[in-house]
Structures are given as C-alpha cells and as structure tokens.
Amino acid sequence: MDYFKNLLQLLKTERDDDREAYLKLTQSTSVTDRRAAGITWYPIAIRSSEPSRGDYLTVELERTTHKDIAHQFRFGAPAVLFSNHNAGTDRVEGTIAYQGGDRLKITLFTEELPDWSRDGKLGVELLFDNNSYDEMQEALKQADAIIEKTEGKLVRVLTEQAEATFLPDVIKLPNNKLNPSQSAAVQQILAANELAIVHGPPGTGKTTTIVQAIKSLIKQNGKQVLVVAPSNTAVDLLSEKLAAEGLNVLRIGNPAGVSEKLNGLTLDSKMATHQYMKDAKQLKKQAAGFKNMAHQYKRSFGKRERDQRKALFDEAHRIMKEVAKIEQFVIDDLAEKAQVITATLVGCNHYTVRDKKYHTVVIDEAGQALEPACWIPILKAEKLIMAGDHFQLPPTIKSETAARNGLSTTLLEKCAITHTTAVTLLEEQYRMNEAIMGFSSAEFYGNRLIANASVAKRLLFEGDTPMSFVDAAGCGFDEKPEGTSSINPDEAAFLFKHLDNLAGQIAASSIPFPSIAIISPYKSQVRLLQELFEASPLVEHKANISINTIDSFQGQERDVVYISMVRSNNEGTIGFLSDTRRMNVAMTRARKKLVIIGDSATITRLPFYADMLKYAEDIGGYKSAWEYMN
Numbered sequence: 001m002d003y004f005k006n007l008l009q010l011l012k013t014e015r016d017d018d019r020e021a022y023l024k025l026t027q028s029t030s031v032t033d034r035r036a037a038g039i040t041w042y043p044i045a046i047r048s049s050e051p052s053r054g055d056y057l058t059v060e061l062e063r064t065t066h067k068d069i070a071h072q073f074r075f076g077a078p079a080v081l082f083s084n085h086n087a088g089t090d091r092v093e094g095t096i097a098y099q100g101g102d103r104l105k106i107t108l109f110t111e112e113l114p115d116w117s118r119d120g121k122l123g124v125e126l127l128f129d130n131n132s133y134d135e136m137q138e139a140l141k142q143a144d145a146i147i148e149k150t151e152g153k154l155v156r157v158l159t160e161q162a163e164a165t166f167l168p169d170v171i172k173l174p175n176n177k178l179n180p181s182q183s184a185a186v187q188q189i190l191a192a193n194e195l196a197i198v199h200g201p202p203g204t205g206k207t208t209t210i211v212q213a214i215k216s217l218i219k220q221n222g223k224q225v226l227v228v229a230p231s232n233t234a235v236d237l238l239s240e241k242l243a244a245e246g247l248n249v250l251r252i253g254n255p256a257g258v259s260e261k262l263n264g265l266t267l268d269s270k271m272a273t274h275q276y277m278k279d280a281k282q283l284k285k286q287a288a289g290f291k292n293m294a295h296q297y298k299r300s301f302g303k304r305e306r307d308q309r310k311a312l313f314d315e316a317h318r319i320m321k322e323v324a325k326i327e328q329f330v331i332d333d334l335a336e337k338a339q340v341i342t343a344t345l346v347g348c349n350h351y352t353v354r355d356k357k358y359h360t361v362v363i364d365e366a367g368q369a370l371e372p373a374c375w376i377p378i379l380k381a382e383k384l385i386m387a388g389d390h391f392q393l394p395p396t397i398k399s400e401t402a403a404r405n406g407l408s409t410t411l412l413e414k415c416a417i418t419h420t421t422a423v424t425l426l427e428e429q430y431r432m433n434e435a436i437m438g439f440s441s442a443e444f445y446g447n448r449l450i451a452n453a454s455v456a457k458r459l460l461f462e463g464d465t466p467m468s469f470v471d472a473a474g475c476g477f478d479e480k481p482e483g484t485s486s487i488n489p490d491e492a493a494f495l496f497k498h499l500d501n502l503a504g505q506i507a508a509s510s511i512p513f514p515s516i517a518i519i520s521p522y523k524s525q526v527r528l529l530q531e532l533f534e535a536s537p538l539v540e541h542k543a544n545i546s547i548n549t550i551d552s553f554q555g556q557e558r559d560v561v562y563i564s565m566v567r568s569n570n571e572g573t574i575g576f577l578s579d580t581r582r583m584n585v586a587m588t589r590a591r592k593k594l595v596i597i598g599d600s601a602t603i604t605r606l607p608f609y610a611d612m613l614k615y616a617e618d619i620g621g622y623k624s625a626w627e628y629m630n
C-alpha cells in the first residue's frame with residue numbers, strides 16, 4: 001500500500017537527518033558542549049548496582065556537578081557509560097531504566113562493572129535512539145501487512161479505505177460533570193466501532209472529557225483500555241486524573257514529575273510492594289553474592305580456580321533465571337489487574353507489556369503526535385479514540401525535507417478531515433474572557449466556541465480592556481536580523497513600558513499581582529526580553545512573570561499574556577508568523593487580558609492578521625503605540 005510505503009520513506013528521511021544532527025553534535029564537540037546540550041552527565045558517581053533480567057547489570061548513578069543543566073535523559077532511551085581515561089574504548093552501553101532528579105538507573109549490557117569504572121572520572125551519554133525509530137518502522141510495516149486482512153478493519157478506516165461505523169443506539173449515561181458537547185463526545189466514543197475523535201480547542205476540558213469517557217467505556221464492556229500520549233507530562237496528568245476517579249491505573253515508564261501519588265502508579269513501585277517480590281529480592285542478593293565470590297578468582301588462572309569460578313557464575317545465572325520468572329509473573333499479574341494502562345506512544349511497547357492487546361486505545365494530545373509513533377499503540381487495538389486540536393502546534397519534525405513532504409501532518413488532522421462523522425467538537429471553554437476567545441473561535445473553530453458564564457466576562461480589574469492590539473506602525477520600531485532569528489529592541493522596550501503602566505494600575509486597584517506571560521515567536525527576541533526584564537524594576541515580580549517562546553507555552557494559561565510580534569519591515573515579510581496555528585496557541589493562553597504588540601503595516605499582508613486587526617477594532621481593542629507614548 002502506498003500509504004505506508006510513503007510514511008516509511010518519510011520516517012527514513014527523518015531518522016537519517018536526526019542521526020546526522022546527533023553525530024555532528026557528538027563527534028565534533030567536547031564533553032562540556034555535550035553536557036550543555038543536555039545529552040551528557042559528567043562527572044557522575046555510581047551509587048549502587050544490582051543484577052537484572054537477562055544477565056545484565058542495573059547501575060544507579062548520580063550527577064555530582066552541573067545539576068542545573070536541562071537534560072534529555074528519559075526512560076527507555078539508549079545510553080553509554082564511559083570513563084574519561086579512554087572514552088573511545090572504556091565504554092559500556094545500556095538502556096535508561098529510571099530517571100528522576102539528578103539520579104538515573106541504567107541497565108548495562110554487561111554482567112559486572114568493568115575494571116575501568118573503578119578509576120578515572122565517569123560519565124553517561126545518550127546514544128542516538130535507533131530503538132524508537134525501529135519500533136515505529138516495524139509498526140508501519142505491520143499495519144501494511146494486515147491492511148487487507150479481517151483484523152485490519154481499523155487500519156482501513158484510518159487510511160480512508162473504509163467508513164467508520166457506529167452502534168445505532170447506545171444507552172445515554174447521565175454525567176453531571178460534563179457539559180452538553182462533552183457529553184456528546186462521550187456518547188460518540190461509546191457508540192464508535194472503530195474511531196472517535198474529540199476535538200478540544202483551548203480550555204474546553206479535553207482531559208475531563210476523556211477521563212469520563214474512559215470510565216464509561218470500562219462500565220460499558222469491562223475491557224482494559226490503553227491510554228497513550230506523546231509526552232510524559234501528558235501521560236502523567238491523565239494517569240493521576242484516572243486514578244483519582246477510582247480506576248486501577250498502571251503507568252508504564254517513569255513519570256516526568258515527582259509526585260508521590262503518581263509514583264505509586266508505576267510498574268516499579270507496584271512491583272516493589274507485590275508479595276512475591278520479597279523472594280525475588282532474596283534470590284537477587286544470593287546471585288550477587290555468588291558473582292562477588294566468582295570475582296575473587298579473577299586473577300588466578302589455575303584449572304581448579306577456573307572451574308570454581310565457572311560453577312559460581314552458573315549458579316548465579318540459574319538463580320537470575322528464577323528471578324526473571326518471578327518478575328514476569330508479577331508483571332503479568334499487575335498488568336492483568338489494571339483497568340487502564342498508561343504509557344507514551346513508544347513506551348507502550350516496553351518489554352513488560354509488549355505483547356498485550358486491548359479493545360480500545362486512547363491517544364491524547366494527538367495533535368502533537370508523530371504519525372508513525374501512533375501506529376505502535378493502534379496495532380494493539382480494535383478501536384481508536386484520538387483527542388487533541390489540530391489547530392494548535394503540530395509535532396516538531398527534525399528533518400525539513402520530511403516535514404515539507406508531509407510528516408508534520410498528523411493522523412488526527414487527516415482523520416478529522418476525512419471522518420467528519422467521528423468528530424465531536426468541544427464547544428464550551430473555561431479559560432478566556434469572551435473577547436479573548438472570539439477571534440480564535442472565528443478563524444479556527446467556525447465561530448462555534450462559547451465562553452462558560454464563569455469566565456465570559458472576567459477582567460483583570462473593573463473597566464480594563466480584555467483584548468487589545470497595540471499598533472506600532474509608524475513608530476519606527478524596526479526589526480533586526482539576529483542569526484536565523486529576528487529581534488525588535490524598540491518593540492521590546494515599549495512592551496515593558498506598557499507592562500510597567502499596567503503594574504501601576506494593578507497596584508492602584510489593589511488586586512493581587514496576576515500571573516503574566518510575555519511570549520514571542522522569535523527565540524532571540526525572547527532572550528532580549530529576558531535581559532531587559534532582569535534590568536527593569538518589574539523584576540520584583542519575577543515569581544509571577546514568565547518569558548518564553550510560544551511553543552513552550554502550549555497547554556498552559558496565565559491571567560495576562562503579552563505577545564511581541566517582532567516583524568516590522570517594508571517588504572511585509574513575516575516568515576514564522578505565517579504559521580497561524582502558532583499564533584492560535586499564543587492568543588489562547590490568556591484568561592483575563594491579552595495584549596498583542598506589532599506593526600500592522602507589516603503583518604496585515606497576511607489576511608489572517610488583517611482579520612485580527614479588524615476584530616480588535618470591532619471590539620474597541622485597537623490602540624496606537626504612538627498615541628500611547630505621546
């Protein structure tokens with residue numbers, strides 16, 4: 001089928017470009033640079049080690065310096081332990097088994113710690129993650145192989161070769177936690193035979209809806225549900241909410257956060273308290289003891305010693321086989337009892353649950369999920385629920401070629417267009433004042449959004465303007481190129497002047513200082529805004545003000561949002577701003593007040609921004625920066 005051949009090709013391009021970027025980073029840079037890039041911890045200290053499944057060794061280690069550097073280590077990723085003495089040869093590979101704070105556990109593909117690990121400084125570095133690509137590739141091939149077969153019904157629906165079908169009459173379950181469109185979405189999910197899509201615009205309670213839908217699904221047929229999302233953060237949020245509804249949730253992989261409640265849902269933690277694991281622990285200790293004894297023969301080479309050494313190792317291996325059996329029994333027992341299994345898209349293929357099948361799989365944040373990764377969980381189920389919003393940011397694609405040729409189009413987006421009967425739009429939002437919501441609703445959601453009464457009229461203070469466009473046209477705030485990015489220093493300075501004035505109004509109306517986000521599409525402008533902020537008197541409100549790119553704010557909300565548009569030139573070039581989905585995210589983060597600062601003469605060359613300007617005028621939110629300054 002061309003559908004999957006095409007996806008396989010796109011995935012190959014993505015993998016090749018991603019690998020090339022990784023090699024460039026690792027081969028031509030120093031350990032300091034790699035540490036700064038978040039792929040290396042150096043130096044580290046080994047805290048403990050224990051034998052693990054498959055005659056491997058799991059080592060717990062901790063980074064001892066440079067603890068404030070953000071890193072990319074995560075559960076399931078391949079990594080290597082190395083020594084500074086001879087980094088080329090003194091190295092042993094493995095897989096990250098746990099990551100939390102400054103600690104991680106790595107299962108090394110070796111039985112014992114190598115001698116070199118006892119002297120010299122040690123480090124750990126992420127390897128290129130071929131595993132994830134292999135899993136995605138395998139899933140695409142499998143989907144291609146079953147598409148013509150009976151069990152390939154879902155695959156045919158998703159690739160537009162069959163219609164999605166629905167049960168004619170599903171009993172309506174009253175649910176007082178849901179509004180009408182949320183209830184309709186749950187009904188649709190219960191009635192679907194193959195596919196249902198929950199389209200959740202900003203603040204419309206997508207999570208609330210899928211949690212209730214999963215509860216109803218389990219009531220409907222008592223079958224286990226697999227719930228997945230592209231990011232650990234999204235998986236964590238859902239896991240917690242599902243558990244709070246009284247469901248037995250098993251979280252595969254390890255949480256990004258450190259909440260106790262969440263930790264209690266993980267396989268590791270559930271295993272630790274399982275009654276049979278006491279025996280396994282005891283046996284592991286014995287095996288470790290035998291291995292230690294065997295080590296003492298290391299430097300004697302007589303036949304008798306060799307035989308004894310071998311006998312000890314054989315015994316250790318025999319015991320570890322027992323341990324593996326007990327562990328697998330415990331894992332199967334826990335996985336069997338769970339009502340919901342949660343994992344990331346790739347994480348649901350972890351060896352512990354790899355061969356499990358489910359009736360229904362739910363993909364949350366499907367608007368941010370790479371399509372090949374979605375096929376991993378899809379192949380485990382007969383019915384698929386996707387929730388997300390394809391009018392917000394798509395997943396990040398590393399290869400420009402792959403993105404251009406379609407890899408950035410998500411399965412959610414394709415299916416929302418081709419299977420309109422499967423889609424329910426959540427219409428009521430609980431975040432924004434209606435003036436903030438209005439433009440996004442008109443441009444992206446067919447004017448169907450309504451603001452819940454509890455938020456529709458919310459203002460920062462009496463008489464404030466909830467949505468404004470402050471026009472810098474004619475002020476001479478010119479953009480400047482900065483590498484591949486752009487900055488606009490005058491606009492940044494003006495933004496703080498505006499904010500300073502707002503801070504005065506806030507103080508005068510004696511309300512608590514609100515949460516404020518200052519966002520810009522351009523990284524260089526964000527850096528400049530951060531610098532100016534640090535030097536301004538407003539820095540006293542640091543705890544309440546965050547400054548970052550639009551992409552980093554997806555999924556978040558603030559009382560007040562400022563957007564610095566940056567682009568101001570005679571040619572009307574707007575580059576990055578032409579991705580209106582990014583602007584949709586930016587404009588829908590604010591609860592009570594949204595201030596957009598930009599040059600109308602430049603940006604209105606795109607009809608989208610001309611509409612925005614008109615909208616601001618219509619609601620009395622058009623302001624001139626020039627007037628403001630004079």
Ligand SMILES: Nc1ncnc2c1ncn2[C@@H]1O[C@H](COP(=O)(O)OP(=O)(O)OP(=O)(O)O)[C@@H](O)[C@H]1O
Pocket residue numbers: 177178179182200201202203204205206207208209430555
């Ligand atoms: N039916 C409802 N009645 C009252 N409040 C609701 C309802 N549905 C959602 N909310 C509220 O709306 C907010 C957003 O809900 P939720 O966290 O479920 O949405 P989300 O899907 O995570 O957010 P987003 O829509 O931004 O993706 C929460 O504060 C929630 O309490």
